[in-house]
Amino acid sequence: xxxxxxxxxxxxxxxxxxxxxxxxxxxxxxxxxxxxxxxxxxxxxxxxxxxxxxxxxxxxxxxxxxxxxxxxxxxxxxxxxxxxxxxxxxxxxxxxxxxxxxxxxxxxxxxxxxxxxxxxxxxxxxxxxxxxxxxxxxxxxxxxxxxxxxxxxxxxxxxxxxxxxxxxxxxxxxxxxxxxxxxxxxxxxxxxxxxxxxxxxxxxxxxxxxxxxxxxxxxxxxxxxxxxxxxxxxxxxxxxxxxxxxxxxxxxxxxxxxxxxxxxxxxxxxxxxxxxxxxxxxxxxxxxxxxxxxxxxxxxxxxxxxxxxxxxxxxxxxxxxxxxxxxxxxxxxxxxxxxxxxxxxxxxxxxxxxxxxxxxxxxxxxxxxxxxxxxxxxxxxxxxxxxxxxxxxxxxxxxxxxxxxxxxxxxxxxxxxxxxxxxxxxxxxxxxxxxxxxxxxxxxxxxxxxxxxxxxxxxxxxxxxxxxxxxxxxxxxxxxxxxxxxxxxxxxxxxxxxxxxxxxxxxxxxxxxxxxxxxxxxxxxxxxxxxxxxxxxxxxxxxxxxxxxxxxxxxxxxxxxxxxxxxxxxxxxxxxxxxxxxxxxxxxxxxxxxxxxxxxxxxxxxxxxxxxxxxxxxxxxxxxxxxxxxxxxxxxxxxxxxxxxxxxxxxxxxxxxxxxxxxxxxxxxxxxxxxxxxxxxxxxxxxxxxxxxxxxxxxxxxxxxxxxxxxxxxxx
Amino acid sequence: xxxxxxxxxxxxxxxxxxxxxxxxxxxxxxxxxxxxxxxxxxxxxxxxxxxxxxxxxxxxxxxxxxxxxxxxxxxxxxxxxxxxxxxxxxxxxxxxxxxxxxxxxxxxxxxxxxxxxxxxxxxxxxxxxxxxxxxxxxxxxxxxxxxxxxx
Numbered sequence: 001x002x003x004x005x006x007x008x009x010x011x012x013x014x015x016x017x018x019x020x021x022x023x024x025x026x027x028x029x030x031x032x033x034x035x036x037x038x039x040x041x042x043x044x045x046x047x048x049x050x051x052x053x054x055x056x057x058x059x060x061x062x063x064x065x066x067x068x069x070x071x072x073x074x075x076x077x078x079x080x081x082x083x084x085x086x087x088x089x090x091x092x093x094x095x096x097x098x099x100x101x102x103x104x105x106x107x108x109x110x111x112x113x114x115x116x117x118x119x120x121x122x123x124x125x126x127x128x129x130x131x132x133x134x135x136x137x138x139x140x141x142x143x144x145x146x147x148x149x150x151x152x153x154x155x156x157x158x159x160x161x162x163x164x165x166x167x168x169x170x171x172x173x174x175x176x177x178x179x180x181x182x183x184x185x186x187x188x189x190x191x192x193x194x195x196x197x198x199x200x201x202x203x204x205x206x207x208x209x210x211x212x213x214x215x216x217x218x219x220x221x222x223x224x225x226x227x228x229x230x231x232x233x234x235x236x237x238x239x240x241x242x243x244x245x246x247x248x249x250x251x252x253x254x255x256x257x258x259x260x261x262x263x264x265x266x267x268x269x270x271x272x273x274x275x276x277x278x279x280x281x282x283x284x285x286x287x288x289x290x291x292x293x294x295x296x297x298x299x300x301x302x303x304x305x306x307x308x309x310x311x312x313x314x315x316x317x318x319x320x321x322x323x324x325x326x327x328x329x330x331x332x333x334x335x336x337x338x339x340x341x342x343x344x345x346x347x348x349x350x351x352x353x354x355x356x357x358x359x360x361x362x363x364x365x366x367x368x369x370x371x372x373x374x375x376x377x378x379x380x381x382x383x384x385x386x387x388x389x390x391x392x393x394x395x396x397x398x399x400x401x402x403x404x405x406x407x408x409x410x411x412x413x414x415x416x417x418x419x420x421x422x423x424x425x426x427x428x429x430x431x432x433x434x435x436x437x438x439x440x441x442x443x444x445x446x447x448x449x450x451x452x453x454x455x456x457x458x459x460x461x462x463x464x465x466x467x468x469x470x471x472x473x474x475x476x477x478x479x480x481x482x483x484x485x486x487x488x489x490x491x492x493x494x495x496x497x498x499x500x501x502x503x504x505x506x507x508x509x510x511x512x513x514x515x516x517x518x519x520x521x522x523x524x525x526x527x528x529x530x531x532x533x534x535x536x537x538x539x540x541x542x543x544x545x546x547x548x549x550x551x552x553x554x555x556x557x558x559x560x561x562x563x564x565x566x567x568x569x570x571x572x573x574x575x576x577x578x579x580x581x582x583x584x585x586x587x588x589x590x591x592x593x594x595x596x597x598x599x600x601x602x603x604x605x606x607x608x609x610x611x612x613x614x615x616x617x618x619x620x621x622x623x624x625x626x627x628x629x630x631x632x633x634x635x636x637x638x639x640x641x642x643x644x645x646x647x648x649x650x651x652x653x654x655x656x657x658x659x660x661x662x663x664x665x666x667x668x669x670x671x672x673x674x675x676x677x678x679x680x681x682x683x684x685x686x687x688x689x690x691x692x693x694x695x696x697x698x699x700x701x702x703x704x705x706x707x708x709x710x711x712x713x714x715x716x
Numbered sequence: 717x718x719x720x721x722x723x724x725x726x727x728x729x730x731x732x733x734x735x736x737x738x739x740x741x742x743x744x745x746x747x748x749x750x751x752x753x754x755x756x757x758x759x760x761x762x763x764x765x766x767x768x769x770x771x772x773x774x775x776x777x778x779x780x781x782x783x784x785x786x787x788x789x790x791x792x793x794x795x796x797x798x799x800x801x802x803x804x805x806x807x808x809x810x811x812x813x814x815x816x817x818x819x820x821x822x823x824x825x826x827x828x829x830x831x832x833x834x835x836x837x838x839x840x841x842x843x844x845x846x847x848x849x850x851x852x853x854x855x856x857x858x859x860x861x862x863x864x865x866x867x
Contacts, residue, residue, distance in 0.1 A: 074814060075812075075813035075814025075815065075851045076813070077813070200810075202807065202810045203810055203812055203815070205812075205815060206806075206807050206810065206812065207798055207807070209812050209815040209818050209819075210791075210798055210803045210806045210807060210818065210822060211751070211791065211792065211794075211795075211798050211803070212749070212750070212751015212752070212790065212791030212792045212819045213751070214750050215815070216753075216815075216816060218750070218753070218754060219750040221748070221750075227745070252717060252734055253734070270737075270741060270745040270746065271741055271744070271745055271754075272734070272737045272738065272741040272745070273734070275757075342850055343814075343816075343850060344753075344755055344761070344763060344814065344816040344817045344848065344849075344850045344851075345753070345755075345814070345816045346754065346755075391814075391815065392814060393753075393814050393815070393816030393817075394814045394816060394850050394851060395814075396850075422754075424757060425755065425756040425757055425758070614810050615810075618810070618813055618853060618856065619813070621852070621853070621855055621856075622813055622851045622852045622853055623852075624852075625852035625854060625855075626850075626851070626852045629852065647756050647757075647758055647760065648756050648758070648760035648761050648848065649758060649760050653848050653850065654852060654854075655845050655846075655847075655848060655854075656841050656844045656845045656847075656854045656857065656858065657841050657842065657845045659841075659852070659854040659855060659858075661855065662855060
């Protein structure tokens with residue numbers, strides 16, 4: 001695998017310092033990428049710039065190990081699972097490991113991003129290599145001390161042992177290890193010897209979370225900090241014409257009010273005063289007459305579906321020919337609305353801009369790109385920008401976009417104060433970068449009761465299906481296959497939302513497969529398996545694996561007792577590949593007072609090695625329940641560019657009483673790990689739609705489904 | 717500005733605050749007790765849940781002037797050492813994903829179990845229905861409440 005050699009260990013040194021958390025003397029063990037020509041000296045930690053380190057690991061003389069987790073933690077569990085990879089190869093007991101969140105450090109860490117479900121996949125080899133290299137240096141140091149060959153030494157849970165029966169703890173040899181060359185091509189453990197990977201490991205922040213310790217961006221405070229709340233245009237596309245801040249300035253606690261761009265910042269000594277100051281502002285906005293409503297988007301997207309604007313994304317065979325010669329062509333349209341992300345922790349960030357320094361602290365999924373954006377806005381060298389990550393109260397893609405970090409820096413730059421920018425829930429919901437409104441028109445050409453052609457058209461605002469996503473199942477399984485797409489420009493901003501594009505593409509396609517099975521009078525699972533058998537022959541062209549897809553489909557069918565549900569229980573099937581993982585799901589629906597209720601979901605996942613089953617299961621369940629909630633209830637509507645839901649009284653999220661039981665099954669695998677934060681969400685929309693169809697005869701093609709259910713029950 | 721004497725986590729605090737300032741912001745910004753979270757500001761999500769004389773209450777809607785002598789308990793005061801059964805169950809089940817809503821969930825659950833020490837499944841689901849978990853760790857929340865009830 002090419003990632004194995006990406007981390008280079010040219011030099012390293014051991015750093016001596018006093019008084020760190022474990023008390024007494026602690027030896028910091030840091031792996032330098034490349035710095036001073038002579039590393040054979042002891043260096044005082046205090047004299048070094050922290051950014052010079054590749055600070056993954058520190059080992060104390062008492063054997064305690066501190067591991068820095070590089071990537072943002074948004075609830076996907078990487079602050080636990082990434083250090084697990086290092087600890088495994090370092091061969092230390094997990095109980096001896098203290099995990100700390102690393103700051104943004106582009107010199108020493110790669111890809112400090114929470115996005116695309118890629119953290120574990122991308123770091124699987126590099127982080128193991130980091131741990132294994134450190135372990136080998138410690139072995140070498142002990143071997144010299146003993147006067148034996150390193151090959152006669154081995155490690156066990158933080159202790160180095162040799163064939164003569166001697167023992168030394170890691171802590172006892174760290175300073176000697178400082179003088180040694182860094183070994184290359186160290187051997188990684190055989191997966192059968194894993195002691196940490198594959199075990200249920202609890203969230204490393206659990207004690208702090210359950211006792212309310214300051215962990216999140218909104219909890220961060222510093223001396224002299226003021227709070228900022230902003231007034232922003234009520235509609236996308238509106239501009240600020242003028243504002244009157246007389247009343248706002250009279251609010252007790254408000255210290256400053258000023259315009260920046262089309263926004264007005266209110267600064268105060270506490271959050272509440274800043275919010276009240278904002279409420280007291282009187283602003284005049286430009287006309288909203290020409291701004292688009294939801295209905296306008298809807299109409300334009302429908303028009304686009306049959307327009308010349310569609311561009312080919314992928315084409316196999318000749319779809320037009322098979323459509324013309326088919327016995328029958330079926331065609332359906334599927335629609336999904338704009339969705340806000342609704343992270344529980346509203347957008348916020350701390351910024352302190354001085355003449356020489358830009359300090360940023362808070363929740364962001366893309367620290368590196370955002371630091372660069374801030375530097376660009378302030379016209380500063382990016383080296384001046386220091387960004388510290390906090391634990392993040394939900395991401396879902398919203399915090400891939402650092403607009404609120406740039407705003408915080410701008411407000412601090414204007415006010416010359418350390419500032420904490422806080423979004424109200426209303427600011428957060430109206431803040432944009434929504435999951436795009438999207439429509440899919442899918443048609444199938446049927447000849448001699450077989451699928452011979454598949455044609456998908458997408459129209460959406462903003463982000464759109466690309467070649468990679470157009471090549472997911474059922475691509476490669478149908479000879480004549482075509483995907484086309486067109487984008488609709490809009491003032492409403494859109495962006496990634498958990499499992500971008502796939503979050504509804506999968507719903508449309510997997511619902512369509514169900515409709516196709518119905519048309520062919522075939523079992524939906526049997527039809528998928530038949531298509532995948534064809535895909536097996538075509539695999540060179542596919543990034544996903546028909547074999548692994550067949551594996552999860554069979555596992556889900558077996559665990560759910562597919563086709564043999566209890567009386568009164570109706571099942572729906574769905575399977576999808578995304579974020580490098582293969583997932584199949586069966587939803588079960590019962591009727592209560594004639595209304596369909598989702599009671600259970602079975603899920604089979606092939607994500608390669610499961611690093612932390614306890615955390616992995618949480619991700620799968622969360623993705624499924626999140627997917628059900630948004631499919632059933634989620635919708636952001638607009639009137640002349642103005643968001644119509646601003647808080648949870650008018651925007652419904654799934655809650656406990658609507659939550660089904662979820663049974664998760666992981667395929668036993670030694671393949672390298674793949675994504676987990678996103679892939680369980682895409683299939684579930686179709687799984688429930690297909691189960692509802694089985695239960696009620698009603699086919700839902702437009703989300704949110706609840707809207708149509710209420711209509712149905714009213715008719716009944 | 718008026719002054720208020722508040723009993724928070726068995727300690728007395730004197731704060732100077734606007735009479736309409738919600739207890740949430742008094743706790744977070746004036747007393748540095750940031751365990752209680754801001755989620756929606758309109759009592760819809762439950763992230764700001766605290767105990768007022770033992771009853772689960774939404775601190776985002778409660779003006780500081782209305783608190784009076786009531787004893788306030790926040791997540792920081794639920795136990796000295798994470799030994800409250802609900803905290804123990806939360807850890808055992810490993811409930812959180814992002815963790816942001818969890819203080820509110822724990823405060824709702826602990827007040828509920830004081831009232832009803834052996835709840836049915838439906839009672840647990842109904843009691844926790846007012847607290848949103850955007851990560852949707854609802855099944856683990858339910859499991860932890862049930863486990864805490866048995867402790």
